[in-house]
Amino acid sequence: xxxxxxxxxxxxLWAEIPxxxxxxxxxxxxxxxxxxxxxxxMGVATTFVLVFSNLLISLLRNVIPSKVRIAxxxxxxxxxxxxxxxxMQAYTYELFLKLGIFIPLIVVNCIVLGRAEAFASKNGxxxxxxxxxxxxxxxxxxxxxxxxxxxxxxxxxxxxxxxTPIFEMGANFLPFxxxxxxxxxxxxxxxxLCMMNIVGKK
Amino acid sequence: xxxMISMIVVLTVLTAFSGGLxxxxxxxxxxxxxxxxxxxxxxxxxxxxxxxxxxxxLAERFTIKAEGIELQVFPTILSDGSKAxxxxxxxxxxxxxxxxxxxxxxxxxxxxxxxxTTHSETPGIGSRAKDNLEFVSQFSGLGxxxxxxxxxxxxxxxxxxxxxxxxxxxSVAAAQAKEIYQKLKPEIVKQIK
Numbered sequence: 001x002x003x004x005x006x007x008x009x010x011x012x013l014w015a016e017i018p019x020x021x022x023x024x025x026x027x028x029x030x031x032x033x034x035x036x037x038x039x040x041x042m043g044v045a046t047t048f049v050l051v052f053s054n055l056l057i058s059l060l061r062n063v064i065p066s067k068v069r070i071a072x073x074x075x076x077x078x079x080x081x082x083x084x085x086x087x088m089q090a091y092t093y094e095l096f097l098k099l100g101i102f103i104p105l106i107v108v109n110c111i112v113l114g115r116a117e118a119f120a121s122k123n124g125x126x127x128x129x130x131x132x133x134x135x136x137x138x139x140x141x142x143x144x145x146x147x148x149x150x151x152x153x154x155x156x157x158x159x160x161x162x163x164t165p166i167f168e169m170g171a172n173f174l175p176f177x178x179x180x181x182x183x184x185x186x187x188x189x190x191x192x193l194c195m196m197n198i199v200g201k202k
Numbered sequence: 203x204x205x206m207i208s209m210i211v212v213l214t215v216l217t218a219f220s221g222g223l224x225x226x227x228x229x230x231x232x233x234x235x236x237x238x239x240x241x242x243x244x245x246x247x248x249x250x251x252x253x254x255x256x257x258x259x260l261a262e263r264f265t266i267k268a269e270g271i272e273l274q275v276f277p278t279i280l281s282d283g284s285k286a287x288x289x290x291x292x293x294x295x296x297x298x299x300x301x302x303x304x305x306x307x308x309x310x311x312x313x314x315x316x317x318x319t320t321h322s323e324t325p326g327i328g329s330r331a332k333d334n335l336e337f338v339s340q341f342s343g344l345g346x347x348x349x350x351x352x353x354x355x356x357x358x359x360x361x362x363x364x365x366x367x368x369x370x371x372x373s374v375a376a377a378q379a380k381e382i383y384q385k386l387k388p389e390i391v392k393q394i395k
Contacts, residue, residue, distance in 0.1 A: 065209045072216055079220035083227055090231040093238035100322060 005130050008119075012134030019142045019189070020196050024110040028102050029143060030185040037159050039147030041095045042102060043140025045088065047133065049080045049106050054120040054132035061121050073116045074107065081106045111135060149188050154180030239320070244276075244290065244303065247317035251288055251305035254281040259288065268389045271382060277394050284309040287390055290319060291379040295371030297322040300331070302375035304341075306383055308391060316341040318372065328368035337362050337369065341376065346384065350376040 016022055019029045028046070032038045053076050057064075064072045085103045088096040096103070106112060115135055120128040152158055153176040156169035178184050240260065248259050259276035266273045276288040288305040301319035306312070318332040331337050340360060344350075350373050351357025352366070359376075361369035383390075 064212055065205060067205070068209045068213055071213060075213075075216050075220055079224060082224050086224075086227055086231045086235070089238060090234035093235075093242050097242070 005127060008123075008127050009130040009134040012131065012136070012138040013141070014138075016135075017138040017142055018111045018135055019139065019146075020193055022111070022114070023193075024114055025139065026189075027105060028109065029146065029189065030182070032099055032102050033143050033147040033150055033185060033188075034180050035151040035155070035159055036144050036147040037095070037161060038098055039143030039145075040140060040160070041088075041092070042099055043136070043143045045084045045099070045103060046106055046109060046111065046139055047136025048084055049077060050112055050115060050132040050136040050139075051129055052080045052132075053077045053112055054115055054128040055125055057116045057120040058123060058125045058128035064121075069121065070113075070117075073113060073121075077112050077116070078107045111139060146185070146188055146192060149192070150179045150184055154178070154184060243301070243319040247290075247303040247319050248276055248288055248305075250317050251303060251315040252278045252280070252286065255279070256281060264393060266386060266389050266393060269385050271386065273382060273386060275390060275393070277390075278305075280307070280314075285394060286314055287394075289379070289382070291375045291382065293371035293373070293375030293378065295321060295323050295331075296328050296365070296367040297324060300368065300371040300375060302372055302379065304376065304379045306346075306379075308387075308394075311346045313341050313344045315339070316372075316376065321368075323365070323368050328365045330362055330365060331368050331372055337372070346380055348380075350380060 012018070014021075018024050019026060025046075028042050032042045053073070056076050057073055060072070060076075081104060084106070085096075088099075088103060115132060119131045123131070148158055152167075152169070156173045156175050157165035158167040159165045179188065245260055248255075252259060255278040257277075257279055259278040262278075263274055263276045266275055273289055278286050278288070280286055285308040286305055287308060288303055290301050290303045292299045292301050294300070298321070300321045300323065302316055303319050304316045305314035307314055316338050318338060321329065321332060323329045323331065337360075344358075349357040350359060352359045352361040352369050352373050354361065354366070355370075355373075357373065359369070359373050361373075
């Protein structure tokens, strides 16, 4: 039990890390990773939704009739997303302004629905929470690392939280504007996928 | 038949439960969200409009309900002693509602300044309405007899090039502010005293 628990948790961190290995959830991955801070915020919001929707779906898996399961999943997921949206507005308003439309869009994030259908609907609550947490943390790390690459090259800074950069390039650094614009996300993601494949193959 | 009933029951219970939960959370966070909007959107706009206010317009804000309109008003006294108010109206821009905070001098009926507050316009294009003051500064000093439509609609306001829809949204908000001000001015003056 403990072994499979650890397995379900860690698979989200490397073997099935969402944007790079499953190549799911690309809409927020490409759109919000302009900075590390945005990436972490989006990742944490998604993790919250993933963990709680996985838990609830797994608890209700024997009650939900299979013909309306997708509708039920969407209701559960949408409820948690709205909770996240309200809480972010109430407590981290500045981050909410930056992420804006992408918070409600977590509802249709393939990762959340994908984990509900592929995992939580077939496994017990403990394993499902481990799966959701692992996937969520993997997603957060992916967004943060992609955000770090883009922010460093495009703006010359790394900002973890609250607007003050923890690292700044020297004054001679010319920001690579392209990286913080939309096409930069594709190029950054592509290069990171490529590197992960090289490392994973050896 | 049994299966159909169970589908209906499960879906109904689930949606009813989540609806109730969300309503509870919404009412629990409502005040906080209002405060956050006040702090991060309205306060900076008001400070920019009334840099020389001799009072605290945020603390003295009040709400007027008249003519079927509910309006949050921020009153102030300028350094030359004249009274002024600021309030927010909404127009529709390219990405959703655009909030416009307008400061009006009650003695002369002239606009002091306007600022864009909440918006979801395209960064770098429509968002210039908020970030680049060139557009909103043309409202400063205009009287209530101005036609706030943009020039291509036979009005007096220069639109931002490349952001016509946002400019229109702002001008609609301004026209609405003018209408509200003309309707509610007696009420506002009464409440300030």
